Amino acid sequence: MNDNAPLLKIRDLRIEGRSDETWLPIVNGIDLDLHRGEVLGLIGESGAGKSTVGLAAMGFTRDGCRISGGSVVFDGQDLVSASADAKRALLGKRIAYVAQSAAASFNPAHKIIDQHTEAPVTHDVMDKAESQADAMELYAKLRLPNPDEIGFRYPHQVSGGQLQRAMTAMAMSCRPDLIVFDEPTTALDVTTQIEVLAAIRRIVDEFDTAAIYITHDLAVVAQMADRIKVLLKGDEVETADTRTMLAHPTEDYTKSLWAVRSFARPVKPAVAEGSVPLVSVRGITAAYGKVDVLRDVSFDMHTGRTVAVVGESGSGKSTVARCITGLLPPRSGMVEFDGTPLPADYRKRTKDQLRQIQMIYQMADTALNPKTRIGDIIGRPVEFYMGLKGRAKRARVNDLLNQIELDPDQYYHRLPSELSGGQKQRVGIARALAAEPRFIICDEVTSALDQLVAEGILKLLARLQDELGLTYMFITHDLATVKAIADEVVVMKDGKVVEQGGKAEMFRPPHHPYTDLLLSSVPEMDPDWLTDLLAERGADNLGDAAIDKM
Amino acid sequence: MGSVTRIVLQRLGLGLLTLFIVSIVIFTAVNMLPGDFAEAILGQGATPQAVAAIRHDLGLDQPPVSRYLEWLADAVRGDLGTSFAQANFASFVGSDAGAGMASVADTLVPRFRNTMFLAGVTAAIAVPVSLIIGVLAALYRNSVFDKVANMATLxxxxxxxxxxxxxxxxxxxxxxxxxPSLSNIYDGMGFGERLEKTMLPALTLTLVVTAHMxxxxxxxxxxxLASPYIEMARLKGLSPMRxxxxxxxxxxxxxxxxxxxxNLAYLITGVVVVEVVFVYPGIGQLFVDSVKIRDIPVVQxxxxxxxxxxxxxxxLADILSILSNPRLRHPK
Structure with missing residues (x-):
């Protein structure tokens, strides 16, 4: 076969999605070429059509979508017109898929290795015993612990990062020519992300597999891709090889994506000596059942400042928030508000104490009642805490909507489902503001949002803080967000505070080794970053291993 | 697995409590019905003396609470008492009181065996058929097959x-x-013949329970089908059936x-109409007959x-549901 012909050639691909009775365009004519052994990065915000294009590259569309035009030619065969049987013969064997959440994409009912061997056995590539032996080899190559044994566990018995590597191994089971990676590290912590990125890169290099790497994280794509294609609302913005794209983006939209990471607030003057902190967490130990999740956690938060609480999932960040709000009474220790101790249980707090502390949640989708109109969602705390009714309440809700930059006339009567993700999060903010609190806990409020939208939310929160003198506790695992808005930083690991201090000191060495690991694990835009980092840490000393050493 | 044992013990305990409450409710309900066994069995020609004699024989002249307690005391020891109908028959033929009387257990056991046989045959047909049709309907959803299957079962x-x-x-x-349209099975019948006679009621019940399952x-x-792991399975090139x-x-x-x-519970407890139609000697018919003549021990x-x-x-369903969840079967 001709080596110069692309392995995958997509021409004028058009995809539509059904909305009620009509078909709306999702992808409007995308061209794409992918050569053997090449990795193409596909980036864009949610709704850009990245995943839809990635799946269409496999001749697959999700329910409610259809390919309405164009061609997807894989190795000379058009997948758009191919029969279902012909496509099935390719899928899993020559084209494989790695999904965003390995935890959701492994079948909970079967052992990992049984799912691994399914494709090779179905496609007559290997028999079951050969495929099992091969799986163990792949697990070893991907540096999974106990490669001979780990496959015989069920998915829930294995950690997220390990599952993601096992899924990469599964995609490799038939040695495909093309793998579609659909946001494979988005659901992982930064330290785990590195292991998976390194594993993917190693195995793609070793078998010279072509890949489409879909992500919204520019720094990640910079490490993985040879070429980058930027999508916006189903259209291509630009394509260029990685280094050119990073150094000289030509389109305004690409430049704006690149610029998001530069948002930062001016540094505030240090807290005056001896001033009373607004919220003071004192020696809290808390447990779910018999398992201690917090051990002797103490830190202060001063009026008008933002304290970022960072750490990986499971480090106890959100549990601290539950203790402060009184949802989870701590086993020992206490929370002081403005110098007075708060009752541990929220049921024992006064209405005014409850009013002073409000929360904004990560998933605005689930934190807003889908059957309630925006005006009522915000109006409820206005009525409950401030006692306003009728016209006064309506006026206050309109004020709040103006504060979060949503036009009251347009949005008052809408349902949450009629809003975008960023708008929903703004409503969440307005609901918290309605109580006129002094202290707001922001629990990963931007992590479900695209970077441009997230930046808008951070700017809004910063403006509100300046105008209203609010104090924020900002729970996040994203260190870029911390850099952007925090005044003080608290680093947590395994339910303990490992380091705390002003932002400037935190980002300046020397660090606590765990802080160092977190900081150095945040991908940077430099395409050589991962290579350099791996060389520096030593290939075997990644993530798990590095953490275990502490 | 410890959690399963705990659930089983807890539920069995609650089950015993339920049985106790059921026995009180039923006893009270039957006592509230007009008439009693003596009046029911003697019918139009009842003389007050005869009624009183039978009542005395059976202890029906005692207050209900003491009768219930007596029954409960026996039941706890595993003695479900004596069927009024059988006792009455024995005393009328003049034999000694108590001799030749059939206990409730003796009356019930063959009927119960028949009911279990019918339920078993029905389950053996209905469960696999429903599962297979259900799987096929899911596989060919919105096809003609799916619509016909849904309409027929509904x-x-x-x-x-x-x-x-x-x-x-x-x-x-x-x-x-x-x-055969009559299912008059009796003890000592061969399995094949019994099966043949049971077939029509079993098929009728199959039609009744299939739709739901x-x-x-x-x-x-x-x-x-919208779960990521199903999408993953499709993207591995597996056949829709697999x-x-x-x-x-x-x-x-x-x-x-x-x-x-x-549905299996329904097959044991709710099939009286079908038993009557096919004259099948199951527990449902016995139950209805016993209520008619106020034969309290049998009803109980x-x-x-x-x-x-x-x-x-x-x-059993709860335990199997728990065991079908690999997270509980294989803890971390």
């Missing part, structure tokens, strides 16, 4: 049981004399098991069996 569940029974008799016994199977599977049977079905078992258990025993069937089958 029609059969919406029609009265006796009507279905007569239709089956018409087609399978009258127009085509393949199966088949529709739950279909719905539980379709519910899972995707459904191997990847969807094992995760859809819990709701299916629960519906199957409910039947109700305890019905309640136990519900309790045990639901417990």
């Amino acid at each position: 029609t059969s569940i919406s029609s009265p049981e006796f009507f279905l029974a007569y239709i089956l008799i018409l087609f399978l016994a009258v127009l085509n004399p393949w199966l 088949m529709r739950m199977t279909r719905a539980a599977i379709i519910n899972l 995707v459904i049977v191997r990847h969807a079905l094992p995760n859809a078992l819990a709701p299916i098991i629960n519906v199957v258990a409910l 025993a039947c109700c305890l069996i019905f309640a136990s069937a519900y309790i045990l089958l639901n417990l």
Whole structure:
């Protein structure tokens, strides 16, 4: 076969999605070429059509979508017109898929290795015993612990990062020519992300597999891709090889994506000596059942400042928030508000104490009642805490909507489902503001949002803080967000505070080794970053291993 | 696994409590019905003396509370008492009081065995048929097959049981004399003959219970088809059948098991109409007859069996649902 012909050639691909009775365009004519052994990065915000294009590259569309035009030619065969049987013969064997959440994409009912061997056995590539032996080899190559044994566990018995590597191994089971990676590290912590990125890169290099790497994280794509294609609302913005794209983006939209990471607030003057902190967490130990999740956690938060609480999932960040709000009474220790101790249980707090502390949640989708109109969602705390009714309440809700930059006339009567993700999060903010609190806990409020939208939310929160003198506790695992808005930083690991201090000191060495690991694990835009980092840490000393050493 | 043992013990304890409450409710209810066994059995020609004699013989002249306590004390020891109908028969032929009297257990056991046989035959047909139709309906969802299966099962569940029974008799016994329309089985009958005689009521009941189980199977599977792991299975190039049977079905078992258990319990407790139509000597008929003549010990025993069937089958369903979840079967 001709080596110069692309392995995958997509021409004028058009995809539509059904909305009620009509078909709306999702992808409007995308061209794409992918050569053997090449990795193409596909980036864009949610709704850009990245995943839809990635799946269409496999001749697959999700329910409610259809390919309405164009061609997807894989190795000379058009997948758009191919029969279902012909496509099935390719899928899993020559084209494989790695999904965003390995935890959701492994079948909970079967052992990992049984799912691994399914494709090779179905496609007559290997028999079951050969495929099992091969799986163990792949697990070893991907540096999974106990490669001979780990496959015989069920998915829930294995950690997220390990599952993601096992899924990469599964995609490799038939040695495909093309793998579609659909946001494979988005659901992982930064330290785990590195292991998976390194594993993917190693195995793609070793078998010279072509890949489409879909992500919204520019720094990640910079490490993985040879070429980058930027999508916006189903259209291509630009394509260029990685280094050119990073150094000289030509389109305004690409430049704006690149610029998001530069948002930062001016540094505030240090807290005056001896001033009373607004919220003071004192020696809290808390447990779910018999398992201690917090051990002797103490830190202060001063009026008008933002304290970022960072750490990986499971480090106890959100549990601290539950203790402060009184949802989870701590086993020992206490929370002081403005110098007075708060009752541990929220049921024992006064209405005014409850009013002073409000929360904004990560998933605005689930934190807003889908059957309630925006005006009522915000109006409820206005009525409950401030006692306003009728016209006064309506006026206050309109004020709040103006504060979060949503036009009251347009949005008052809408349902949450009629809003975008960023708008929903703004409503969440307005609901918290309605109580006129002094202290707001922001629990990963931007992590479900695209970077441009997230930046808008951070700017809004910063403006509100300046105008209203609010104090924020900002729970996040994203260190870029911390850099952007925090005044003080608290680093947590395994339910303990490992380091705390002003932002400037935190980002300046020397660090606590765990802080160092977190900081150095945040991908940077430099395409050589991962290579350099791996060389520096030593290939075997990644993530798990590095953490275990502490 | 410790949690399963704890659940079993807890539920068995609650089950005993349920049985106790059921026995009180039934005893009270039967006592509230007009008339008692003596009046019912003697009918029009009852003389006050005869009624009083029978009442005295059976202890019906005692206050209800002491009668209940006496029954309870015996029941706890495993003695369900003596059927009034049998006792009466014995005293009329003039034999010694107590001699030759059939205990409730003796009356009940053969009937119960027959009921279990009918339920077993029906389950052996209905459960696999419903699961297979359900899986196929999910596989070919929105196809002609799916629509026909749904319509047919809905029609059969919406029609009265006796009507279905007569239709089956018409087609399978009258127009085509393949199966006997009377299911008068008795002890000592060979398995083959027994099976043949049971076939028509079993088929009728199959028509009644299939819809529920088949529709739950279909719905539980379709519910899972949007999950990422189903998409993954499709993207591995597996056949649609394998995707459904191997990847969807094992995760859809819990709701299916629960519906199957409910229907099996119905097969034990709710089939009296079908028994009457086919003259099948099951427990349902015995129960209705006993209520008619206010034969309290038999009624009590039947109700305890019905309640136990519900309790045990639901417990079994819960245990199987738990065991169908790999997270609980294989803890971290």
